[in-house]
Amino acid sequence: MxxxxxxxxxxxxxxxxxxxxxxxxxxxxxxxxxxxxxxxxxxxxxxxxxxxxxxxxxxxxxxxxxxxxxxxxxxxxxxxxxxxxxxxxxxxxxxxxxxxxxxxxxxxxxxxxxxxxxxxxxxxxxxxxxxxxxxxxxxxxxxxLTPEQFLQVILLAQGRFAEFLQAGTDSRLRLLRSLFGTQRFEELTAHLRDIARQRARALEAADAGLEVLVSGAVAVAAAASPEEIAAPAPAEREAWFAATVESLTGLAARLAGAAASAAEGADAAKATLTEARGVEAQRRRLMEARDKVGALEARAEEHAEDRSRLDRARRAAPVSSAMEASQSAEARLALATERRDAALVSLRSAEVAGLAWPGHAGDLPQASVEALRARTSELASERGSLAEALEAEGRIASLEQAREQADGGLEAAREARSHAQEQLAALPAREQALRTELDGATAAAARLADLEDAVAREEKAATAHERIDAAQATLQAAREQEATASARRLGAVDRHDALLRLRLKSQAAVLAGALEEGKPCAVCGSTSHPYPAQPTDAHVTDEAVEEARAFADRIVKEFEEFQDRAAAAATALEVAQAEAGGRSREEVTAALTAAVEARDGAKAAAGRKSALESELEALGAERERLGRLIEERGTAVEAAQARATQAAAAVAAAGETIARGRGEHPTVAARAAALESARGLVDAVAGASEALGSSRASAEEARGAVERAAAATGLGDLEAVRAALLPRSEMDALAARIEQHEADLSGARAVVAELESVPLPEEVADLVALESAAAEADAGAKEAARASSDAASAVGQFTRLAENHAVKAASTAEARERHQAVDTLANTLEGKEPNERRMRLESFVLAARLEEIVAAANARLTTMSSGQYLLEYDDSAQFRNKQTGLELTIADAHTGRSRSTRSLSGGETFLASLALALGLAETVTAAAGGIxxxxxxxxxxxxxxxxxxxxxxxxxxxxxxxxxxxxxxxxxxxxxxxxxxxxxxxxxxxxxxxxxxxxxxxx
Known part of the structure; x- marks a missing residue:
């Protein structure tokens, strides 16, 4: 840096x-x-x-x-x-x-x-x-570098020269780790420990799996063997599995032999029972057949009567058809008479009776069919002569409607021509109005840009006012959250400090908890411990201290986030207030409303400019169009006048034809309907009279056929024939009963003859006893088979468990060896047994760096102290779990002894610290990957x-x-x-x- x-x-x-x-x-x-x-x-x-x-x-x-x-x-x-x-x-x-x-x-x-x-x-x-x-x-x-490390190696501030010189192993390790980038060695150590933990968990799972297999095998063996089965010790499991497989295999073989013998006995009992059941069934059939023959022979007289009834019914059957035909003919005759009378009544009571039969109505029953048919033809001819009048009457409404439409079309054509003339007259005033409006739109378009700028300014100010409210609310909330978070931060930090102090106070109890009688104390070396320190209610674990520290870190982070939010909200509020321009919300709102109204009015007017120009251009075309339209509509008026005259003439001609056709009736259709009704009534009487004559002849013929058929039966008169008649279903049932009786009697006699030819034992078999014996033998066989099957299944199941146990035991042994190797290596890297130097891997690496630092520092300290002092690093083992390898002492050439660096005077401490700082700078700079x-x-x-x-x-x-x-x-x-x-x-x-x-x- x-x-x-x-x-x-x-x-x-x-x-x-x-x-x-x-x-x-x-x-x-x-x-x-x-x-x-x-x-x-x-x-x-x-x-x-x-x-x-x-x-x-x-x-x-x-x-x-x-x-x-x-x-x-x-x-x-x-x-x-x-x-x-x-x-x-x-x-x-x-x-x-x-x-x-x-x-x-x-x-x-x-x-x-x-x-x-x-x-x-x-x-x-x-x-x-x-x-x-x-x-x-x-x-x-x-x-x-953390701030503390920065002040130890780059900026040696007042009163802090000796911090690196007098630091403990942990503090010095953190600094050297940052300077030399040795975190990877600690990560490697942690990675190996994770692997060791994973393998330990896998080994525990494998051991648990072996226990499950052994428990399952014990359960299988105990269920199959009559002897008590106990779980073997781990060392005896292989021999136990082999011996138990042999024992279960022998038991299964014995049970299989017993099952075979029981099955043979059950088969023999079943065969005896089957044979006895066959003999007794034959005995029952013979007795039942004899009883049936006796019952059928007792009904011989009844059977003969059935045969006689069936014979008489079959002889009388042909007469039944003739009688049914005669009854049908009589019914048709009655129906024809009823229909002819009904037709006469309908004609006499109809309004058109006089039109239908101009003569005396009393002559109708005696009128011949030919006379009735002739009158029907006359009425149909008169109805046909009305076709032209009916057609005219059907068209008269549409003709009148066409006349009205023609009159309306004429009026509409005249109005359309007048409307076009009025539109043409109004065009000059419309043109003047459009030109005035166009001048206004042109002026509005010229000032629209200025009005848009004014609206944008006022909208920005209005938006700023909205953001001011939101920003004020956000700022207030953020500051409240910041205050709350600050209080929580102080509480969390105080709690962590309090727990840390309690933890330090409870270390004596922790050390006392590890004491063992007869073994030296790690603090005083005594092998006797008469008064070990006792844990107090305020005992605090490292986990609790670490949890409190982590919680305090989270709360501090939350506090910093709330600080950032409050700062951002304050900045947003200031920006919004600046954009509002110092005006109140009401002033900005009024100005914005006025600007928008002015802008919208100008925009609407400017938007009409091109439309107005187009309308003026279209106005000239409209003038020409209306001139042509007036000329066209004058021609249309003349055509409409011609159509109206033609429609009136058609209506007058149709009225004359209708008047001729309706006669004395209100309409032509009414006269045609009366003629059609009269023709129908006369035709109905003619048809009914013709059907009545035919029905009389058929009834006479049917009566003669019945008398001839009755004489041919030989049963006597017609009443005797009627007595012998039976319905077809009853005749069929009687014939079937006769046939069934004869078949049953013949079959029963054949069964008796067949069964009597086979000798049967006189003594009746005890089927109940035989069934009980067979069931008992079958149950015994099934039980023996189940026991044999269970034993065989147990052998297979136990054998599979034994094989699985052998495979899993071998793989578990290999896993145990691999875990022990990794665990030993992890312990060594962590400075634990078997590491005699009790030095972690990272400490070991940094110890080499510290040795280089001390050598570089001593090159200067020897000169500055006139050869009196040399720095030494100490990697001797310390107490219990304390890390070693990064301690520093001072060697005094005057006394020949080494002592603590804290024993140096102020000036000596400054020289040693300066030499160490310079040596540290040289070593770090020279190291690959160092700062x-x-x-x-x-x-x-x-x-x-x-x-x-x-x-x-x-x-x-x-x-x-x-x-x-x-x-x-x-x-x-x-x-x-x-x-x-x-x-x-x-x-x-x-x-x-x-x-x-x-x-x-x-x-």
Missing amino acids: KALRLEIEGFGPYLARQTVDFRAFDAEGLFVISGKTGAGKSTILDAITFALYGDVPRYAGTEKSIRSHFCGEEDPTEVVLDFEVGTETYRIRRSPDYERVKQRGEGTTVQPAEAQLWVRRGDDWEALAMKPREAGQEIARIMQ QLDTIFIDEGFGSLDEDTLEVAMSTLDDLRDAGRTVGLISHVETMKEAIPAKLEVVKSGDGSSSVAVVLGDG
Whole structure:
């Protein structure tokens, strides 16, 4: 990291903007920051720290503010730093939050903290971050140093020289990790531990799987064997599986033999039962057949009567057809008579009776069919003569309608011609109105642009007022959230601090919990522990402390987010107020309404311009069109007059034809309907009379046929024949009953003869006893088969479990070996057993780096201390879980002993810290992948050295020029200021504020 340029304004004692170009000191390599006490020398270094990290550790825990007390409410406070890291050049601008005058209204407002970060790309600056949070994240990525680490290796501030020298292993490890990028070794260690944990979980799952297999095998064996089965010990499982398979196989073979014997016995019992059932079934059939023959023979007399009835019915059957035909003929005769009488009644009662039969109505029953047919023809002929009159009567309505339409068309043609004439007369006035409106539209179009600009200005002001309300509400809410978050932040931080203090107090109880009688205490070495510390109710775990820390970090992050929101809301409010122009909402609304109305009116008028021009152009064409239209409509009037005259003549001709055709009737259609009705009535009487004569002849013929058929049966008179008749269904049923009786009797006699030919045992078989014996034998066989099947299934199932166990046991053994190898390696990298040095991998790597740092530091410390002191690093094992390998001690050549670095005097501590800082810078710069430390600042400390030692220290610092570094010193020692020609002078003015000036050489 190399500081290039610094700008300060409103920061500490610097009110006006001050610029420091550190590149001016590159040629010298060493410069001193000089000035009176309180002038602001250390503030230069504070500004660098604030620019990078947004904080000044020198002011931590005090009420002192970094904003200059010389600033007025309108003066800004900001720091701008240009710096290099590697091949990249960056610029960061940062300002704290402070009160300033409101841009609108009275009073002050809080200017939120700001930070912007850029990187140089050619001649331009490219933005990387525009907010404090984003800038902080980018600086952490670029610098790879925390603020504390920065103050230990680059900027050695007042009172902090000895921090790296006297730091513990953990603090020194974090710093060296950032400087040398050794996080990958810790990540490798964690990765191996994750693998070990995964394999441990897999091994536990595999062992659990083996236990499940063994439990399943024990359950299978216990269910199949009559003996008690116990789970084997892990070492005996292989032999147990083999012996149990052999035992279960023998048991299955024995049960299979027993099942075969039981099946043979069941088959024999079943055969005996089947044979007995067949004999008894034959005995029952014989008895049933004999009973059936007796019952059928007892119905012989009834059977003979059935045969006689069937014979008489079959002889009388032909007469039945003749009788049915005669009955049908009589029915038709009655119906024909009824219809002829009904036709006569209809004719006599009809209104057209006189028209239908001009003679006396009493003559109708005696009228011949021929006379009736002749009258029907006369009526039809008279009806046919009315065709022309009917056609005229049907057309008269349409003819009258056509006449009315022709009259209407004539009137419409006359009106259309008049309307066109009126339109033509109105055109001059319309043309004058359009030309006047066109002049107004042309003027409106000319001023439309100015009106649009006015509306845009007022809309922007109105939108600004809307944003003002929203921004005020947002700002109020953001500040309330910020206040709440601030309170939560303080509470979370206090809780973490309290838990941390309690945790430290409870460490004695934690150590006591690990004591074992007879083993030495890690603290005092005693093997007796009579009074171990006891846990208290306030015992706090590391997890609780870490959880409280993580919670505090989240709350702090929330607080910073709310700060950013409040700052953004305040900025948005100021911008909106500026855009509103200082006018009230009512004034802006009224102005906007007036501007919109004026704009809309002008826009509407301007929009009509082209339409008006088109209308004027169309007006001339309309004049020509109307002239042609008037001429066309005059011709149409003449044609309509001709059509009206023709329609009136057609109506008059049709009226004369209708008058001739209707006679005495109201209409021609009424006369035609009366003739048609009369013809129908006469025709109906003629048809009914003709049908009546035919029905009489058919009835006489049917009566004679019945008498002839009855005589042919030989059963006697017609009444005897009727008595013998049976319905067809009854005859069929009687014939079927006779046939069935004869078939049943013949079949039953055949069965008796067949069964009597086979001898049967006299004693009846006991089927119940035989069925019980067969069922018992079958149940025994099934039980034996089930037991045999279960045993065979158990053998198969147990064998599969044994095979699975053998495979899984082998794979588990291999997994156990792999886990032990990885676990041992992970323990070694973590500094645990079997690592005798108790040093983690990353500590081991950094110990080598620390050795290089110590060697580089000792090259200078030996000279500066006149050979008395050397730094040493200590990698000896420590207590219990304490990490080792990065401890530092000081070797004193005068005493020949090594002691703690904290035992050095103030001047000695400064020399050792300076040597260590320079050695650290050299080693880090030389390391591949390390951070480049091109600028180092040292604040005070030289006043504690005597003249000889100071001269040696100056010589050491002067050697740094050869390495291309720039070292800035702050000191009140006059000897140093005289010996170093390059200076950054801080001058305090009469009003108390300060300014800076670069002085090179004697100038």
